[in-house]
Amino acid sequence: MNHLKTFTLLAVLTALFAGLGYLIGGATGMLIALLFAGGMNLFSYWNADKIVLRMYRAQPVDETHPNAVVRTYVADVVQMARDAGLPRPAVAIIPSDQPNAFATGRNPENAAVCATTGLLDMLTRDEIRGVMAHELAHVKNRDTLTMTVTATVAGAIAALANFALFFGGGGDDEERPGGIIGALALMILAPMAAGLVQMAISRTREYEADRVGAEIAGDPASLAAALQKIEGYSKRIVNMTAERNPASGQLFIINPLAGRGADNLFSTHPATGNRVRALMELGTKMGLAPRRAAFAGAPVSTSVPTTPSHMPGPWG
Numbered sequence: 277m278n279h280l281k282t283f284t285l286l287a288v289l290t291a292l293f294a295g296l297g298y299l300i301g302g303a304t305g306m307l308i309a310l311l312f313a314g315g316m317n318l319f320s321y322w323n324a325d326k327i328v329l330r331m332y333r334a335q336p337v338d339e340t341h342p343n344a345v346v347r348t349y350v351a352d353v354v355q356m357a358r359d360a361g362l363p364r365p366a367v368a369i370i371p372s373d374q375p376n377a378f379a380t381g382r383n384p385e386n387a388a389v390c391a392t393t394g395l396l397d398m399l400t401r402d403e404i405r406g407v408m409a410h411e412l413a414h415v416k417n418r419d420t421l422t423m424t425v426t427a428t429v430a431g432a433i434a435a436l437a438n439f440a441l442f443f444g445g446g447g448d449d450e451e452r453p454g455g456i457i458g459a460l461a462l463m464i465l466a467p468m469a470a471g472l473v474q475m476a477i478s479r480t481r482e483y484e485a486d487r488v489g490a491e492i493a494g495d496p497a498s499l500a501a502a503l504q505k506i507e508g509y510s511k512r513i514v515n516m517t518a519e520r521n522p523a524s525g526q527l528f529i530i531n532p533l534a535g536r537g538a539d540n541l542f543s544t545h546p547a548t549g550n551r552v553r554a555l556m557e558l559g560t561k562m563g564l565a566p567r568r569a570a571f572a573g574a575p576v577s578t579s580v581p582t583t584p585s586h587m588p589g590p591w592g
Contacts, residue, residue: 289313289430289433290310290313290314292433293309293310293312293313293432293433293436294306294309294310294313296309296433296436296437297309297310297312297436300436309436316432321382321421322382324380324382325380325381325382325386325388325420328378328380328524328527329368329380329388329390331517331521331524332370332372332390332517332524333370333371333517334368334369334370334388334390335368335369335370335371336366336367336368337349337350337367337368337369338350338367339351339354345396346369346396348401349367349369349391349396349404349408350367352401352404352405352408353365353367353389353408353412354367356405356408356409356412356492356493357412357415359492360412360413360416360492361416362384362387362412362415362416363384363385363387365379365381365384365387365388365389365412365415366381366387366388366389367388367389367390368388368389368390368391369390369391369392369393369396370390370391370392370393371392371393372392372393372394372515372517373392373393373394373513374392374394374509374510374513374514374515374532375392375394375395375397375398375399375505375506375509375510375513376391376392376394376395376506376510376515376528376529376530376532377389377390377391377392377395377407377408377410377411377528377529378390378411378527378528378529379411379412379414379415379419379420379527380420380423380527381415381420381421382420382421383418383420383421384415384416384418387415387420389408389411389412389415390411391404391407391408392515394509394513395407395506398505398509399502399505399506400498402493402495402498403498403499403501403502403505404502405493405495405498406489406490406493406495406496406498406499406500406501406502407499407502407506407529409489409490409492409493409499410485410486410489410490410499410529411485411489411529412489412492413484413485413486413487413488413489413492414481414485416488416492417481417484417485417488419481419485423526423527430523434523479545479546482545482546482551483546483551483554486499486551486554486555487554487558490555490558490559490562491562494562495564496555496556496558496559496562496564497555497556497559497564499555500551500552500555500556503529503530503548503551503552503555504548504552506529506530507530507548510530510531510532515532515533518532518533519533526545530545530548531545
């Protein structure tokens with residue numbers, strides 16, 4: 277089913293890409309766009325994960341890292357991957373103060389999981405384990421190819437639309453039906469492309485990754501707590517790379533974009549409160565007593581947790 281979603285999504289994005297090509301250069305432009313899109317899709321299949329990792333300046337880490345926090349993070353990811361029956365993924369950290377994480381790669385054999393430095397600094401060890409188990413669930417469910425290729429292609433569509441606004445102007449050539457109508461159409465299609473990406477990545481994928489991740493870590497409550505913390509901090513701490521590349525926001529466990537209002541209409545991420553409630557219900561089914569009463573049906577706070585005068589350290 278995930279393979280079908282991948283190819284369907286790529287087909288739709290390719291058609292949109294071709295439509296933009298037609299608005300820029302008529303039938304010739306559409307043909308060029310189709311050829312370019314086909315080559316880009318093939319390139320993205322093999323290289324999109326590398327592009328995303330480079331974009332976010334991800335730094336590979338292993339058990340020899342000088343920082344004990346990072347060593348423990350790596351060891352936990354490797355242990356959970358082994359318990360989940362997955363090949364060992366590449367493990368990386370991203371230099372960003374905003375706590376967040378994502379997974380990428382075309383299949384479990386070529387997967388990478390990444391946590392920001394903010395995540396390692398601000399969450400407890402159990403919460404980090406819950407977050408990374410969620411990312412391993414994406415790998416196990418083979419979601420990473422869909423999310424990564426979509427982000428790459430959508431970014432190219434947005435770039436093409438912006439290019440067309442400046443260079444797809446009018447003229448009497450029937451092969452280039454641009455002009456003001458074409459420019460206005462592109463102004464509408466550009467945000468639609470971003471909306472398409474947001475809507476095409478099903479929200480049910482996040483719920484499923486929460487469920488499988490909670491089972492991998494054996495601790496739904498810690499993942500629920502982590503989701504609340506990450507959402508709270510993400511509204512205060514800007515991830516500049518994500519802001520410059522909004523199509524990549526879908527990769528993260530919590531939307532890293534600081535946008536409000538209309539920006540959230542096409543969010544691929546379910547409401548954090550709904551995810552927390554689903555996790556706590558899962559914990560009940562697993563026979564685990566809730567460790568935090570605030571999660572038992574109470575409204576979910578999206579404010580940044582109060583920082584004590586003496587920080588106990590990244591592991592709590």
